Structures are given as structure tokens and as C-alpha cells.
Amino acid sequence: MYVNCFEEKVANPAEVAVKVSNRNFGIGSDGLILIMPSEVADVRMRMFNSDGSESEMCGNGIRCVAKYAYDHGIVGKKEITAETGAGILTLQLFAGETNKVEKVRVNMGAPRLSRKEIPMLGDVSARVINEPLNILHTTFHITCVSMGNPHCVIFVDDAEKFSGGKVWAAHREPRSVPPAHQCGVRTGPFPHRGASADLGTWRGRNACLRHRCQRGNRGGGPEWSHREKNHQPPVGRDLEMEWADNGCIYMTGPAVEVFAGEIEI
Numbered sequence: 001m002y003v004n005c006f007e008e009k010v011a012n013p014a015e016v017a018v019k020v021s022n023r024n025f026g027i028g029s030d031g032l033i034l035i036m037p038s039e040v041a042d043v044r045m046r047m048f049n050s051d052g053s054e055s056e057m058c059g060n061g062i063r064c065v066a067k068y069a070y071d072h073g074i075v076g077k078k079e080i081t082a083e084t085g086a087g088i089l090t091l092q093l094f095a096g097e098t099n100k101v102e103k104v105r106v107n108m109g110a111p112r113l114s115r116k117e118i119p120m121l122g123d124v125s126a127r128v129i130n131e132p133l134n135i136l137h138t139t140f141h142i143t144c145v146s147m148g149n150p151h152c153v154i155f156v157d158d159a160e161k162f163s164g165g166k167v168w169a170a171h172r173e174p175r176s177v178p179p180a181h182q183c184g185v186r187t188g189p190f191p192h193r194g195a196s197a198d199l200g201t202w203r204g205r206n207a208c209l210r211h212r213c214q215r216g217n218r219g220g221g222p223e224w225s226h227r228e229k230n231h232q233p234p235v236g237r238d239l240e241m242e243w244a245d246n247g248c249i250y251m252t253g254p255a256v257e258v259f260a261g262e263i264e265i
Contacts, residue, residue, distance in 0.1 A: 001029045002061075002068055005036040016265050017048035027263060033061045035068055041081035041088050043069050056085035057148035059251065063104040066091045067255035070101050086148030105252040112146035120144060147249065 001020050003010055010016055010032075017032035019025075031049045038044035045065045047058040062082055069075045070093050078093045092105040116124035128144040140154045156162040240252040 001027060001031070002033045002035055002064060004068070004072065004074075005034045006074055010034060010265070013046065013048050014052035014054070017050060018052045019265060020263060021050035031055075031058075031061075033058065033065060035065050035074070038083040041083040042075050043080065044083040046085075054085070055149060059106065059108070059147075060253070062089060062091065062106060063253055063255040064257075066093055066104045067101040067257065070095070071257070084148070101255060103252055103254050105250060108147050108249045108251065110247045111249060115144075118144055118146045118150045120150070 013032060013034060020027045020032055021029045029050070031047060033048075034044075034046040036044040036046060043065060045058075045062055047055045047061055049055055062084065065082060066080060069080065070078075078095070080091050080093065082089050082091060087109065089109070090107045093101045094103045094105070096102045112118060113127045114124065115122050115126055115128065118128075120128065122128075128142060130141045130143055133140050133142050143153050145151055145153065238253075242250040242252075244250060
């Protein structure tokens with residue numbers, strides 16, 4: 001759910017996020033996003049999970065923020081900047097025949113690879129690439145990266161059948177392993193970050209792309225440009241992913257306005 005805070009005020013966004021996300025007594029959503037004025041960018045985004053906790057970024061959400069800002073006249077250009085908890089992002093907007101935005105390309109910036117940057121416990125200068133980790137008598141090979149939020153990426157034989165939430169919930173040492181995303185791509189659930197099972201995660205797909213490159217599945221390094229389409233079962237949309245030769249990761253994907261309305265809070 002998105003609120004235009006150029007026109008509205010939300011004094012207690014954490015409480016509102018819990019209320020509106022309730023699927024029985026609210027509207028039902030994965031959380032609340034505020035579209036706000038910014039002193040350093042064209043717009044500012046604040047994102048609250050369904051449990052009221054605030055996240056640094058939401059990749060699927062930022063595309064919709066860009067669409068809303070353009071379609072509703074907050075911005076009037078096809079390349080804009082957005083202030084987020086993960087920094088200022090640059091977004092390119094692609095409009096259709098009706099001049100409504102249909103898809104958005106987001107520059108997430110360079111991946112954060114060291115344990116200190118993610119953050120994780122252990123040698124702060126070291127990277128975690130294809131490192132074995134034993135959980136519940138099962139060994140996984142993990143690569144950890146932050147794309148604004150921390151991610152732990154693994155490959156599995158069947159992403160649709162893999163019960164990642166149960167496995168990662170069993171590993172509770174603080175910050176030793178960040179929230180996991182299965183390359184496939186499936187997400188969560190990870191209640192310790194207010195995240196439930198998800199049909200799509202932009203940061204997870206970016207992290208998976210970086211993981212594939214680091215492991216050598218697609219070859220290359222930061223100087224190497226790589227593009228791929230990424231699909232998420234069961235009904236996730238295809239996204240265009242690019243790890244460019246400038247070291248940044250880009251994603252292009254759709255944005256759709258589903259409905260508009262009012263609710264008393």
C-alpha cells in the first residue's frame with residue numbers, strides 16, 4: 001500500500017502498517033510505503049513491513065513509487081532520483097501509449113560484499129563466497145551480499161519444493177547468517193525481519209545474480225557485463241537483470257497500480 005505524503009500525513013506509520021496489512025480487519029498487504037518529499041532527491045520512500053518494522057529498501061516497491069510519482073504528477077521527467085534507507089537510487093521510467101509508466105529500471109549500485117558491509121559476524125574484511133554452512137545436519141554452500149538489505153543466497157535443485165524458512169529459522173546466532181533467499185527465486189519467510197513468504201524480491205534477485213557471477217556459473221568479474229531474465233515461481237513476473245561493467249546492478253521490471261481508495265486510520 002502506498003500513501004502520497006505530498007498530500008497526506010501519517011503520524012504513526014508503524015502502527016498504520018500493521019493495521020492496513022491485516023487481511024481480515026484491514027486491507028491486506030505486505031506492508032506500507034510512504035511517498036514523501038525529499039531535500040536530496042525527487043522523492044523519498046519509507047517502507048514498513050506488515051509487522052510495523054521499517055526496512056531500508058523495497059525493490060518492487062521503489063518501482064511502484066516511481067510509477068505513482070510520474071503518473072500522479074509529482075515528477076514530470078523520465079529519469080528521477082529516490083531517497084531510501086539504502087541511499088539515493090536513480091530510476092528510469094518507461095511509459096506506454098497512454099503516457100502511464102509500465103516499467104522501471106533501477107540502479108541499485110554496487111553490491112556490498114564484505115562481512116562488515118552486509119553486516120555479519122566473523123572476519124570483517126572477508127567475503128562469504130560459496131562457503132559451507134551446516135544447518136540441521138545439512139550442508140549448504142552460501143554466498144552473502146547486501147543490496148541495501150542483507151541476503152544469503154544458495155542454489156537448490158528445486159526452488160518450488162525447498163522449505164527455506166524452516167531451515168533458516170533453526171539458525172539463530174545473531175547476524176551469523178543474514179536473511180536467506182533461494183536462487184530460483186523464492187523468498188522467506190523470515191519473521192525476524194518482518195518478512196513473510198513473497199512472490200517477488202528485487203534485492204534477492206540482484207543478490208542471486210551477483211552470487212552466480214561470483215561462483216563462476218556465468219563467469220566474469222565487475223568489469224564484465226552480464227544480463228539475464230529471472231523468473232520466480234509460482235506466479236512471479238519476469239525481471240530483466242544486469243550486472244554492468246561499472247560494477248552496478250540494474251533491474252528492469254513492471255509496475256502496476258491495482259486500486260485506489262481511502263481508509264480511516
